[in-house]
Amino acid sequence: xxxxxxxxxxxxxxxxxxxxxxxxxxxxxxxxxxxxxxxxxxxxxxxxxxxxxxxxxxxxxxxxxxxxxxxxxxxxxxxxxxxxxxxxxxxxxxxxxxxxxxxxxxxxxxxxxxxxxxxxxxxxxxxxxxxxxxxxxxxxxxxxxxxxxxxxxxxxxxxxxxxx
Numbered sequence: 706x707x708x709x710x711x712x713x714x715x716x717x718x719x720x721x722x723x724x725x726x727x728x729x730x731x732x733x734x735x736x737x738x739x740x741x742x743x744x745x746x747x748x749x750x751x752x753x754x755x756x757x758x759x760x761x762x763x764x765x766x767x768x769x770x771x772x773x774x775x776x777x778x779x780x781x782x783x784x785x786x787x788x789x790x791x792x793x794x795x796x797x798x799x800x801x802x803x804x805x806x807x808x809x810x811x812x813x814x815x816x817x818x819x820x821x822x823x824x825x826x827x828x829x830x831x832x833x834x835x836x837x838x839x840x841x842x843x844x845x846x847x848x849x850x851x852x853x854x855x856x857x858x859x860x861x862x863x864x865x866x867x868x869x
Contacts, residue, residue: 744816770811
């Protein structure tokens with residue numbers, strides 16, 4: 706519980722720049738949820754990843770409509786400070802991330818990444834929990850990524866979006 710509180714306080718502290726509150730951030734993503742659902746993905750996970758990857762919209766990545774930490778595969782790209790965990794070792798530095806012309810294109814790219822890139826073919830969609838566990842293994846290097854997504858979903862009641 707203490708760990709969850711620390712993470713939530715950190716995320717709340719990071720939320721003040723681009724969006725007035727986490728609730729405002731969540732509301733800003735609602736128009737895009739039908740795209741996510743039509744792609745057969747979980748809107749709750751989509752929102753939680755957006756919140757986690759951007760610090761509730763504080764990251765400069767929102768100006769490039771990349772709310773999910775998608776690394777660059779082809780221009781246009783942008784560079785930003787990030788961190789990863791490789792072989793149990795923490796690394797911090799700049800990496801290139803994909804830039805999108807608008808949020809609708811970014812959302813579709815998020816869906817297409819999961820649905821069509823080979824590394825995501827084993828993502829289990831049978832339940833939200835299975836989806837989170839199998840997605841986190843290939844999406845992020847953070848060993849706590851799945852736990853963080855679950856925490857955001859639980860605290861903000863995001864599961865309500867999975868049954869639109």
